[in-house]
Structures are given as C-alpha cells and as structure tokens.
Amino acid sequence: MFDKLGERLKNIARNLSGKGRLSASQVKESMRDIRRALLEADVNLNVAQDFVSEVENEAVARKIYDSFTPAETIIQIVGEKLIGLIGKAEPLVLDKQPSSILLVGLQGSGKTTTAIKLGIFLKSKGKNPFLIPADVKRPAAFEQLRDMAERENLPYFSERLDNEVKLCKQALSRSVLKRYDTLIFDTAGRLHIDIEMLKQIKQIKETVNPSEILLVADSMTGQDAVNIAQEFENALGITGIILTKMDGDARGGAALSMRKVTGKPIKFIGIGEKVDALEVLHPERLASRILGMGDLKTLQEKAEKAVEKEEVEKFQKKIQEGKLDLEDFLGQIKQLKRIGPLDALLDMFPGGKGLKKMMDEKQMVRTEAIIQSMTPKERQNPSILDSSRRKRIASGSGTSVQDINRLLKEFKMAQKLLKQMKGRGGPAALSSFFR
Amino acid sequence: MNLRKTLQKTRDNFSKKLRNLFGKRDPKALVDFENLLIESDFGVDTAVSLVGTLEKTTPENYLSSLKKELINILNVSVGGNDYTKPIVELYVGVNGVGKTTTIGKRGWTLHGEGKKVLLASGDTFRTGAVEQLSKWGERINSDVVQSGYGADPAAVCFDAVDAAVAREIDYVLIDTAGRLHTRNDLMEEMKKIKKVLKRKREDLPQETILVVDGTTGQNALQQAKQFNEAIGITGIALTKLDGTAKGGIVVSIVNDIGIPVKYIGIGEEKGDLIPFSAEDFVTAILEE
Ligand SMILES: Nc1nc2c(ncn2[C@@H]2O[C@H](COP(=O)(O)OP(=O)(O)OP(=O)(O)O)[C@@H](O)[C@H]2O)c(=O)[nH]1
Ligand SMILES: Nc1nc2c(ncn2[C@@H]2O[C@H](COP(=O)(O)OP(=O)(O)O)[C@@H](O)[C@H]2O)c(=O)[nH]1
Ligand SMILES: [Mg+2]
Ligand SMILES: [Mg+2]
Numbered sequence: 001m002f003d004k005l006g007e008r009l010k011n012i013a014r015n016l017s018g019k020g021r022l023s024a025s026q027v028k029e030s031m032r033d034i035r036r037a038l039l040e041a042d043v044n045l046n047v048a049q050d051f052v053s054e055v056e057n058e059a060v061a062r063k064i065y066d067s068f069t070p071a072e073t074i075i076q077i078v079g080e081k082l083i084g085l086i087g088k089a090e091p092l093v094l095d096k097q098p099s100s101i102l103l104v105g106l107q108g109s110g111k112t113t114t115a116i117k118l119g120i121f122l123k124s125k126g127k128n129p130f131l132i133p134a135d136v137k138r139p140a141a142f143e144q145l146r147d148m149a150e151r152e153n154l155p156y157f158s159e160r161l162d163n164e165v166k167l168c169k170q171a172l173s174r175s176v177l178k179r180y181d182t183l184i185f186d187t188a189g190r191l192h193i194d195i196e197m198l199k200q201i202k203q204i205k206e207t208v209n210p211s212e213i214l215l216v217a218d219s220m221t222g223q224d225a226v227n228i229a230q231e232f233e234n235a236l237g238i239t240g241i242i243l244t245k246m247d248g249d250a251r252g253g254a255a256l257s258m259r260k261v262t263g264k265p266i267k268f269i270g271i272g273e274k275v276d277a278l279e280v281l282h283p284e285r286l287a288s289r290i291l292g293m294g295d296l297k298t299l300q301e302k303a304e305k306a307v308e309k310e311e312v313e314k315f316q317k318k319i320q321e322g323k324l325d326l327e328d329f330l331g332q333i334k335q336l337k338r339i340g341p342l343d344a345l346l347d348m349f350p351g352g353k354g355l356k357k358m359m360d361e362k363q364m365v366r367t368e369a370i371i372q373s374m375t376p377k378e379r380q381n382p383s384i385l386d387s388s389r390r391k392r393i394a395s396g397s398g399t400s401v402q403d404i405n406r407l408l409k410e411f412k413m414a415q416k417l418l419k420q421m422k423g424r425g426g427p428a429a430l431s432s433f434f435r
Numbered sequence: 436m437n438l439r440k441t442l443q444k445t446r447d448n449f450s451k452k453l454r455n456l457f458g459k460r461d462p463k464a465l466v467d468f469e470n471l472l473i474e475s476d477f478g479v480d481t482a483v484s485l486v487g488t489l490e491k492t493t494p495e496n497y498l499s500s501l502k503k504e505l506i507n508i509l510n511v512s513v514g515g516n517d518y519t520k521p522i523v524e525l526y527v528g529v530n531g532v533g534k535t536t537t538i539g540k541r542g543w544t545l546h547g548e549g550k551k552v553l554l555a556s557g558d559t560f561r562t563g564a565v566e567q568l569s570k571w572g573e574r575i576n577s578d579v580v581q582s583g584y585g586a587d588p589a590a591v592c593f594d595a596v597d598a599a600v601a602r603e604i605d606y607v608l609i610d611t612a613g614r615l616h617t618r619n620d621l622m623e624e625m626k627k628i629k630k631v632l633k634r635k636r637e638d639l640p641q642e643t644i645l646v647v648d649g650t651t652g653q654n655a656l657q658q659a660k661q662f663n664e665a666i667g668i669t670g671i672a673l674t675k676l677d678g679t680a681k682g683g684i685v686v687s688i689v690n691d692i693g694i695p696v697k698y699i700g701i702g703e704e705k706g707d708l709i710p711f712s713a714e715d716f717v718t719a720i721l722e723e
Contacts, residue, residue, distance in 0.1 A: 036479055042652035045474045106650065107675065107703070108531025138703075139570035144563025147584075151562070191678045218531065222476040222652025224680040245530060248615040250654040273530065273561070273613075365623065 022070040030074055031056050041253030041290045044226045047260045055081055082287040085256060089281040090240065090265040093211055094127075098175055100183040100208045103242075104201055104232060105216035107138075107189030110244035110270055112145050114216050115186040117270065117278040119154045122182050130180035131156040132171040134164045134204065135188040145186055152275055155180070164188070165203045172208055183208070192231035205236055213238045214267065217258060219246045225254035226261045233262040244270035247277065253290050326379040329411055330371040366399055370407055373397040382408055438709055441677060441701040442719045449475060449681060450721055453498070460494040468497075475681035476652050481690060502721055508686055509713035511695035513670075518641045521553075521599040523607045523632060525592075527625060527666070528646035529658055530613030533674035533700055535564065537646050538608045539571030540700065540708035546575055550605040555595035556581035557588040557628060558612040568610050575705055578602070588612065588624065589631040596635050609640070616661030629666050642669045644697065649675045649682035659688040668692075674700035677707070 031052050038048035058077045064070050092101070101118065103111045115131055122129045131149050133156060135141035142160065149156040155178075157171040168185060175183050185208060190197035205213065215229060215238045232238055241262070243255050246269045255266055266286070271277045371379060373396035378385055385393075385408070387401070394401045452471055456464040465486050472482035485504065492500045524541070526534045535558070542552045554572050556579055558564035565581050572579035580595040592609055599607045611628065614621035632639040645668045647655050662668055671689075673682050676699050685696055696711040 039473055039479050040653055042476075042654070045470055106678070108533060108648065110531065138567070139574075140563040140566035142563075143566040144561070147562035191675075193679055218648075218650070220529070220648070220651045220654040222650060222655075222680065222684065223474050224476075224650055224678065225652075227679050228650075245615070247617075248529070248654070249617050249657060250652075254652065365619065 022065055022067070024065075027056065027059065027064065027070075030071075034078060037291055038253060038256075041251030041292065042220075042222050042225070042257075043253035043290065044223055044257035044260075047226070047257045050260075051081065051085070078291065079284075079287060082256075082290065083283045085260060086281070086283040086286050087259060087265050088283060090267060091280075092267065093239070094182055096209075096211050098130075098181050098183055099212070100172075100185060100210040101212040101214060102185045102187065102201075102205060102208065102210040102236075103214055103216050104187055104236065104238070105189060106191060106218070106228060109189065109216045109218045110242075111135075111189065111216045112141065112148075112186050113273065113275070114214075114242055114244065114268075114270060114278070115145065115184050116148045116152060116154065116275050118184055118268075119149070120152055120275055121278055122184075123154065127182045128180050129154065129182040129184055130171070130175050130178070132168065132183060132185045133157065134168050134171075134185050136162055136164050136167065137188040141186075141188065148275065164200060165207055168204050168207050185210070192228045192235075198231075198235045202235060212240060214240050214242050215258070215262075215264075216242045216244060217254065219243045219252040219254065220248065220250040221254040223257075225257045229258035229262045233264070238262060238264050240265050240267040242266070242268045242270065243281075247271045251290050251292060252286060255286060256290060326371050326374065326382055326411060327376070330368060330379070366397075366403055367407055367410075369397040370394075370399055370404055382411065438715055438719045441709075448679060450723065453501075453721070454723065457494065457497045462490070462494060464494070464497075465489060472683065475683035477683035478653055478656070478687050481683075481687045498721065502717055505686065505717045505721075506713045508690045509696065509717065511689060511693055513695050513697075519638060521596065521604045521607050522642070523596065523599075523609065523640035524642040524644060525609045525611065525628065525632070525640040525666075526644050526646055526672075527611050527662055527668075528613065529615050529648075532613070532646045532648040532651075533672075534558075534613065534646045535567050535571065535610050536703060537644075537672050537674060537698065537700055537708065538568070538610050539575060540705055541698070542571070542577050542606075542608055543575040543705035544708060544710075545606050546577065551603065552577040552606045552608065553595060553599050553602070553604040554579045555592055555607055555609040557591050557609045559584050559586045559588050559591065560612040564610070564612065589628045592628050593631050593635065596632065596639065616658050616665075622661070622665045626666055642697075643667060644670050644672050645694070646672045646674060647682075647685065647688070649673050649685075649700075650678060650680040651682075651684060653684060655684040656687055656691065659692055659694065663692055663694060668694050670695055670697035672696075672698040672700060672708075673711075677701045 034055060035048050035052045038051060039045065055077050058081070059074055062073055062077070064073055067073050103115055105111050112135070119129045119131055131145060131154055133142045133145040146156060146158070157174060159167070159170060161167040161170065164187070171183070185204070187201060187204065190201065213236050215232050217225065217228065221228070241255065241258055241264055243252060243266055246252060259266055266281045269279045269281055271279055370393060373393045378389065390401050390404050393404055449471070453468070456467050456471070468489070469482045469486045472485060473479060477485070485501065488504050489497050489500060526538055528534050538554060542554060545552050554568055554577050556565045556568045559582060562584070565584065569579050569581065580591060580598050582591045588611060595607050595609065611625065614625060616622065629640065629643070643666055645659060645662050647658065659668065659671070671685065671694055673685050673696055676682055688694065689696060699709050699711055701707045701709060
C-alpha cells in the first residue's frame, strides 16, 4: 500500500521508456494514484485535489504527451511541487530581549515535551532559556514539565498560580530579573473551537508579546488538520508549525494541509518521546514520506546516527575475514531496533521488501530470544549446535527446534549475502544497513 | 451529557452537507458523497465501498440505506458480561490519545453505579503520569496503586490485582504509557503486562481497551491492527469527539478488524464519557 504510487510511476516508466507517447487515460490514471496516495497520507481532500490539478497542468505545459520519459517528468513535477508546498526549513526568529516562544495546540499533541526539547535545543545553541509551565488545567501538567526540566537541568518557573495569564505575567518579570534570553511557554491543550479557551490564549499572547507562536500538531492528525490550523491561525496568527510523533509510521500529510492553509513554515519535527528527539525540517524527506516513496538519504543518515563508528569498523572487518558470528548477528538486530521502526526503514530502499520478510519484527524477537539462550561458545561457533543443544536452546527460549534451524539457515544466507555485496561493492544503503 | 448536543459540530459539518447532497435525488451526488466521507477520515477504501452500497439503491433511499449500513458495520456483538470480580480493564494506545483521562472518566461512571474502583498507574515512564492519575483518583474518590518512575509496569499491575482482591474491589482500571505501535520493545513490554495479569488469573484482563484519538487520520487503522495483533483488543474508546473531527476512521477499524467501539470521549471532565451505541451514534450523526 505504501509505495503504490511509486510502483505505479515506475511501471509507467518501464512500459513507456523509449516508446514515448502517453495516452490521456494513462495520465488520468496516474493523477488518480497521486490523489489517492495523498489522501492515504491524510492530506486534506481539497489540498490534494488542488495539488493534483496543478501537477496535471504542469505536466501538460511540459509537453508530457510528447515526452519520451513521461513518468520521470511526472515524478519530477510531483517532487518539485510537493517540496515547494512543504517549504523550506526556517529558523526560529528570536528578535526580542528576551524573546518568547508560545507553544499552542490541541490536547495531547506534544506541547509539554516539545517545550523541553526546544529548551535543550536552544541551550545547545548557547541560549539561556527559561521554561514556563502555563498549563494550569490538565492534572499534573506542572509536575510533568517540572520533572523533565529538573532532569535536564533547565530552569523553570516554579510558582503555582490558578490564573494562566497572571502566571505568564509574573514569569515574564522574573525572567528579566534573571536575565534569561528565551522564554518557552507551555500552554494547556485546547480545541480549536473552544471559544473560551481561545480567548485565554489570546490574552496570554497580548501579555507576553511572543516572537514565535508555534502550533504543535500530531503527525497522525487526519482531515481535520485544516480546520485546526485555520482556527489557531485566525485566533492568534501563528508563526510556525511543529509536527510531532514522526517516529511512528504516520505519513504526515496533515503537515501539508496545515502549511497550505496557513502559509506558515513547518519549523521542527518531533521524532520521539526522549528529550533530544527534535529535528529541523527536511522538506525532501517529508515529501518522500508523504508519497510513500523510498528515500535513501534518510535511511543512510538514520543508520549512521545509530551505529557507532567503531562497531561498524569492527563489523566490517569481521565480514572481510569471514568471521561473522551469531553474536554479531544479534548486535545487528539490536542496532536495527535502535534505528527505529523497521518497516518504514526497509521501505526506504530498493529491495527492502525481501529483507523485510526475513527480518520482520516478530521474527527478530524470536531470533533474539534464541541467540540469548545460547552459550557464548555456541554463538561464536554455531556449527557445534547438535540436536541436543538445539533442544535445550528451544526450551530455554520458548521456541521450537524448527525455529532454531530456520534461524541458522537465515544466518548462513545473511553471511552469503554480505560476501556477495562485498564482492560487488553492493548498493551503499544496503551495506550501511548491514554493517 | 447529551449525545445529540455534543455531536452538534459533527452534525453541522456532516449531516447538513449530506442532506443537501441527498436532497438532490441525483445519483451524481454520490461523487460528492464519497468526498464527504473522505473529508471525515473514513478513508478511500471505506468511502468507495459505502458509495457502492448506495449505488445499489435509489436516491430516495440513500439516507436510510446509509444509516442501515453504518449501524450494521458499527454494531459488533459484544461478548457476555458475566465476569468474576475483580474486573480488570487494561487501557492501551499511542501517545497522548487520552488513556489516563478516559480511565478517570470511566472510573467516575462506575463509581456512579456504586462500584468500587481501583486505578493502577502502569505508566511509569512519562513524567507527571503518576501524579496525573493520582489527581484523577482524588477527583473520583478512588484509590490508586502506584510505584516509582522506571518501575516495571507489569509489577504495578500485579500489585494492583492483589490489592483489589484484598479490598474487595469491583473494577481495576489500568493506565499504561503511550506507545507507538511501531516500537517493538514497547509492544513487548505491553504484552508482558497482559501475561502477568493472565498468570494471576486466567480470565484477566477481561477488557483490553484501545484508546483512539478521534482526530487521527488513516494511521489509526495501523494502530488498531498492530495493537490487536499484539495483545488482542476487546473494545475501542474514541476520544476528543467534542472537537470537529468526525472520527470516520473508526468505521474502517470496526469493519476491518471487528472490534467494537465501547466508549466515546466528549471532553476533559469526569462526566464526559458516553457508552457507545451504534444506533444512537449513527442517528445522532445523521439526524437534522
Ligand atoms: N513517540 C513520540 N511521542 C511524543 C512525541 N512528542 C510527544 N510525545 C508523547 O505524546 C504524549 C503527549 O505529549 P505531551 O507533551 O504531554 O503533550 P501536550 O500537548 O503537552 O498534552 P496536553 O498538555 O495534555 O495538551 C506524551 O506521552 C509524550 O511523551 C514525539 O515526537 N514522538
Ligand atoms: N477535548 C478533549 N480532550 C481530551 C479528551 N480525552 C482526553 N483529553 C485530553 O487529551 C490530553 C491527553 O490525555 P491523556 O489522558 O493524558 O492521554 P494519554 O497520554 O493517552 O494518557 C489531555 O490534555 C486530556 O485532558 C476528550 O474526550 N476531549
Ligand atoms: Mg502539556
Ligand atoms: Mg497517560
């Protein structure tokens, strides 16, 4: 389902390459597929439809019907348009002394977590940030922010007041006293149709006169994203969007809708619950994710981040010497887990489907259990695994002897694959995946 | 809380447009109908299949046959309720969907029915989570079993069941940390919670509720599939329907996986949880 559009475009390319001349119905069909891919990614219907007709117009303008490489042209147009629509990564504008950042959004979208993430980010840029827990509504919102801030050694406003506007005012005067240069206001989650609550946030805005008003939105949001963004924009005039929970497998099309209706940039992406899981926007990546097309660059970068260099070198050496053992295999499995959701990852490079089957998550859990039930000797030298050892391992790991046989077979296959790849140089992404 | 009133926004957006469309008595309206469904997060597949259903009838009957079809889909028969005390309900879901709040509200409902409720703080990960549930405990007058941050959530559940037996509790509501269905390690942690409960007593937990944010788009289907595969979901709580989101994806979820919706959340206060009835819900959405 994920790379349907990519597949379709590739098919068109395959069928037509060299032949040229596209039929009108083929163009219509690929436009339908583009529309569908966007809708499946939660891009708003109207936004998707506008997008598709723009693509079609552009395709005709670029003489798609006379083109010898029509599919490539379509892919190119889609890519360009999508990246254009997503817009560039824009930095925070912190133009006051001190500058305030107001985080707003629906309930549970990730504001409090993002407040801490931004605090850490700004501190790493040499700023002196101050956190203000201005959510007096949700039970234990204060404790949530306090505990994270203390853990990260970030200063926060610790006075408790029932009135959020007053609280913000006091925090502001405190910050001047203490010479903080950036204030991050965490606010209560609110619905975009809750008039009372919107009034309140407007008052906060007037009080703190923020440099940035960032709408924190969940990447899993559906079609309603346009209304949410529009209402917050109308009420406050937001300056940017932060898209959270992108570590999952949501395609994140809501971002496109929100960007389109507000015209405001997507400034950051949240990629995990941990406090350092914040990234600046990479438009090409978001584009390929929304389309569900593989993206080698992301894969490589992700893999590189997670795998320590030393381990990589050690591992490469072992491959070269043909000394790869089950322990390394286990190490790899663990690393793969660390890199993130495997499905999304394997979708990112050509040929990933076969590997996906071999290393699907459930299988990996079993594999890990089996290897953990082996003695170090057995891991280093799987050839000593006779049937009684296999039986012991099976009962120790809660699997069957068949499972163990299968694993050993897979292990052999992996060894072989690695050797072949080494021989042929192998696609870069694939070897980075395996190293 | 009145369902009809709460779903006002949904009706404004959905029902009015729908009546407009169907009022034309024109099969061409089905194209717009499909779009309306897509805009309500039903997803392309479900939208196309609902259109297919209506195509089989005449324009005069569009509304009634839509109503029938939706009720038909959403009306999943629910197993018997002859559970043995304590009844353990495990609440799971991705981050920020409303698990803790739903537990608070559910506890309040049960409290109103004269049941003895115990809350168990199985989210030992997110800062403030334990305090959040404690505050709900105070709010609804229920005891809370908790442990420190970083504690094994399965152990908390184990203790909670013991406490429930000792205190003759009717219902144990277990809160868990939010987890994305793509995180294998966290899904394993959740399976362990269930395993530990099962070891306590074979019939525990009697209910495993997946909490789904009504604002969620197509990803909710993935959530439901993965969570169901991992621990077996017995019901869905669909939250945040007090916004303008239609939660249409739940129709796909119920249709594809056959898990019934049990509750809908319509606000942040303790009274804001409604037991789900397909008939009432569909009527509330479609009526004028
Ligand atoms: N996986 C993942 N979880 C996240 C991310 N950002 C936030 N979360 C989680 O989402 C949940 C809600 O996040 P919060 O930061 O409490 O959200 P909030 O907007 O402050 O919520 P309210 O104050 O209730 O409106 C928590 O469980 C967070 O740990 C992210 O980028 N990825
Ligand atoms: N408007 C609205 N907000 C809700 C509803 N249910 C939960 N919330 C809010 O959503 C946020 C996240 O809820 P919480 O219970 O902490 O989610 P959890 O992370 O899944 O436990 C909180 O701010 C809740 O007050 C609902 O039905 N309507
Ligand atoms: Mg918060
Ligand atoms: Mg919670």
